[in-house]
Amino acid sequence: MPGTATATVHWNPPATSVWYDQTLINGRTYHTRHRAPDSVACGTYLDDLADGQRDTLRAVHEAAHAVAGLAAGSFVHYARISTTAELRDRTPDGQGMVAGGDVHGCNLTDGQSFAAFMGAGERAEDRWLRENGLWSHTRAVGIEFGAYTDRRQVLDLNPHIGFDGGLNDYLVVHHLADQFLSQHWGAVLAVADVLATRLHLTGGHIADLAGIPNGTHSATCTA
Template sequence: MTWHLNDDGVYTRHEQPPGCWLREDLGMNAEDLTRHDAHHEAGHAVIALLRGMSVRRATLMPNDQHAAHVEFGPWEGPWWSYAVMLAAGERAGERWLHEAGLWTPERAWNAERACGSDRRKAAETVPEPATLIFGALPAGTQPQHNVAHYQTLQDEADVWLRVRWPSVQRLAAAMIEHRELSAQQISDVAGIPLTKAPAPANAQVEQ
């Protein structure tokens, strides 16, 4: 896949549409934006549970600023698992756009750019001397053991989401209905057992 350099120096999977500008609402009405954000956050939560992370709660307070997030307890496992979980939100949101018949190049690019905080957190989790890259590799080179491309994380997230997509759909629906879910409720709805006791959050993934 070719990653595209945007005008501001950021690389994206989707090419920056000519004349397109960033829109907080992704060019959708409030109801559809809420549904998108719910699937994004459900993607985070489901992969977190599958990876054995401590999920504390998920909240969805719809407005035009994507006020949705999942809170986690301490995580001392592999950085790769945490980074895949971060990538899963973006991938779940895009899958939902396709399934809802709302995918357009402009909307997909906007949604991708809205995930900048997840990408920054993923890069921050990588221990030195490893590096996470988002753009093109230098000509003639391949990722090495200490160089990872974000697309590799996204591809792995896609595999997990494909297997557990019904869990994501159920969890997104529950978030829309209840607005806030506890760790046990997240586990029950997703059908994935909690592997660690809920703990005070020290990490928060925001849409």
């Protein structure tokens, strides 16, 4: 993983692949922990949720990224989301994606922290659905598809990570993210609650809500 890992990861890696590989996105296999249902049209896996629930999911996703950045000592510039209603009118980008939100930060250099940061969004959404009695296999696949950009960043920077089992299985990213969420779940929810209505939060505001000080701005960051 990029940067220097600060500690050994203690986890139980799968001996063989636990991933489904029947989906292609932009010509590349996209592995999922849950099988994409044949009876539901691709891209509609979350459509049975109310707009407000999807807005909250989006806020939870970006809040998790932001708090993971703070917990790792990085400097968070902002977090923002768009509403579900707004996204219906957006045109997909060249990869067929519509960005629903983002977190901008800098000075995140530790490898394990980077993995937790990138995996935190999708794992936070999955956890929120479970805790609110809304989880289903179909919705879980929808969340995994929504993490396409996050996963690509991890995989492009870490070509040794794969989906065939063993120590370098992508499940380690989820494992690190789940560990982070178990420690900072209250902070993630506090940020998400405000982000869902405000739609844009500065790093300072996020730090106040999370109870974690913002980190040091990178000397090479021009933002």
